[in-house]
Amino acid sequence: MASTTNHIHENTHHNGSTISHIPKKPKLSSSSSSSSPITPSEIDSEFDHHDPAVARINNGSFGCCPASIIAEQQRWQLKYLRQPDSFYFNDLKTGILRSRTIIKGLVNADHVDQISIVDNATTAAAIVLQHTAWAFREGRFQKGDVVLMLHYAYGAVKKSMEAYVTRAGGKVIEVPLPFPVNSNDEIISEFRKALERGNSDGKRVRLAVIDHVTSMPCVIIPVKELIKICRDEGVEQVFVDAAHSIGCTDVDMKEIGADFYTSNLHKWFFCPPSIAFLYSRSHSKGSDLHHPVVSHEYGNGLAVESAWIGTRDYSSQLVVPAALEFVNRFEGGIEGIKKRNHDAVVEMGNMLAEAWGTHLGSPPHMCASMVMVGLPACLGVASDSDALKLRTHLRDGFGVEVPMYFRPLRDGEVGLVTGYARISHQVYNKVDDYYKFRDAVNQLVQSGFTCALLSD
Numbered sequence: 001m002a003s004t005t006n007h008i009h010e011n012t013h014h015n016g017s018t019i020s021h022i023p024k025k026p027k028l029s030s031s032s033s034s035s036s037p038i039t040p041s042e043i044d045s046e047f048d049h050h051d052p053a054v055a056r057i058n059n060g061s062f063g064c065c066p067a068s069i070i071a072e073q074q075r076w077q078l079k080y081l082r083q084p085d086s087f088y089f090n091d092l093k094t095g096i097l098r099s100r101t102i103i104k105g106l107v108n109a110d111h112v113d114q115i116s117i118v119d120n121a122t123t124a125a126a127i128v129l130q131h132t133a134w135a136f137r138e139g140r141f142q143k144g145d146v147v148l149m150l151h152y153a154y155g156a157v158k159k160s161m162e163a164y165v166t167r168a169g170g171k172v173i174e175v176p177l178p179f180p181v182n183s184n185d186e187i188i189s190e191f192r193k194a195l196e197r198g199n200s201d202g203k204r205v206r207l208a209v210i211d212h213v214t215s216m217p218c219v220i221i222p223v224k225e226l227i228k229i230c231r232d233e234g235v236e237q238v239f240v241d242a243a244h245s246i247g248c249t250d251v252d253m254k255e256i257g258a259d260f261y262t263s264n265l266h267k268w269f270f271c272p273p274s275i276a277f278l279y280s281r282s283h284s285k286g287s288d289l290h291h292p293v294v295s296h297e298y299g300n301g302l303a304v305e306s307a308w309i310g311t312r313d314y315s316s317q318l319v320v321p322a323a324l325e326f327v328n329r330f331e332g333g334i335e336g337i338k339k340r341n342h343d344a345v346v347e348m349g350n351m352l353a354e355a356w357g358t359h360l361g362s363p364p365h366m367c368a369s370m371v372m373v374g375l376p377a378c379l380g381v382a383s384d385s386d387a388l389k390l391r392t393h394l395r396d397g398f399g400v401e402v403p404m405y406f407r408p409l410r411d412g413e414v415g416l417v418t419g420y421a422r423i424s425h426q427v428y429n430k431v432d433d434y435y436k437f438r439d440a441v442n443q444l445v446q447s448g449f450t451c452a453l454l455s456d
């Protein structure tokens with residue numbers, strides 16, 4: 001293993017040449033921005049590559065990227081293509097360090113070495129769970145020891161649990177969560193019960209994987225409270241899968257207190273696909289946390305390993321300063337955007353629920369820039385497949401893009417809502433997007449449509 005410290009290494013290429021360029025201290029808030037405030041027509045032109053035929057109320061799945069940031073990304077790509085060696089030796093590492101420094105400030109981490117940039121939350125989960133798998137294989141964790149995760153964990157993360165944890169001998173316990181959900185206490189109480197199960201029969205919960213904002217159905221999870229419980233009950237490590245968080249909900253590493261925390265920047269922070277950060281509380285090189293793609297920097301600490309995983313396009317990792325500049329053109333910067341998105345999505349959710357005689361899936365304080373809205377029961381959403389078919393039908397037949405969730409009826413329940421839509425709000429959305437969705441559903445209801453009429 002290399003013996004250089006991260007600091008030294010970051011200013012030194014693997015061929016030993018030194019970079020003279022030290023990153024500037026980023027300006028994190030809008031008040032310090034030198035750009036002029038963005039106008040409504042500038043917002044429209046930043047997003048005029050969006051398909052005008054589609055009411056895009058699904059920022060949650062893939063995010064969005066304004067034209068000015070796409071242009072910045074293309075400048076980086078061309079810089080590389082013009083003179084790759086110069087880009088590699090003079091620009092890449094300082095550029096990535098500049099992005100990491102901005103992220104460190106945005107999430108209130110202690111040290112820039114706690115912040116690694118990776119492709120996406122899926123990669124971050126692979127890094128953490130591979131680390132856990134090694135602990136089982138090398139005998140630091142005992143066969144049958146437990147890793148806890150929420151029932152609503154993201155599907156790909158559940159697969160990673162299977163691939164890394166279960167296969168290495170760990171036992172995965174899911175925390176069942178109620179939906180619709182009414183309070184944090186409901187979540188906390190289920191979490192405590194699952195933790196008790198995990199710590200029984202001589203087993204120990206070694207790792208808890210907790211979402212910050214669950215994907216489907218979407219709910220803000222009281223991560224700070226759950227992590228405190230984990231600490232009190234002796235859970236060794238906590239990984240927060242916060243794929244949606246930065247730009248969507250509050251992200252403060254010192255307050256949250258996780259061991260590992262990841263968020264995408266391509267969902268709610270206007271970066272192009274793909275970029276996420278992975279925070280690791282311990283950033284010593286001895287932490288044995290590694291990128292799954294091994295290259296020249298293996299052993300130099302995760303942040304440095306992740307900054308060179310072979311020849312590829314790194315441009316999305318280099319536009320974080322431009323993304324920060326973009327958000328700072330809005331009143332209140334990213335905090336202002338978050339608040340306005342939250343207020344708007346709750347207002348639109350209530351408007352839809354009222355029009356359809358249904359309800360929201362959680363109280364407003366338990367959602368950020370996305371909210372679940374009940375669909376009219378007469379649409380007959382009776383399976384996951386129905387939810388997907390209805391989504392496709394709305395896209396193809398009505399020009400509405402919105403993900404759907406099937407919530408099965410429990411024993412004794414009759415006539416309840418079984419289909420929910422997850423609506424998002426981002427700066428480009430207009431009230432008409434939501435009216436279009438409302439009217440499409442009303443038209444389906446009036447025509448006597450049910451999901452049973454849709455073929456596979």
Ligand SMILES: Cc1ncc(COP(=O)(O)O)c(C=O)c1O
Binds near residue numbers: 214
């Ligand atoms: C909770 C959660 N985890 C992980 C992911 C995966 O994110 P990505 O596809 O960017 O890796 C998502 C994506 O929506 C998510 O919602």
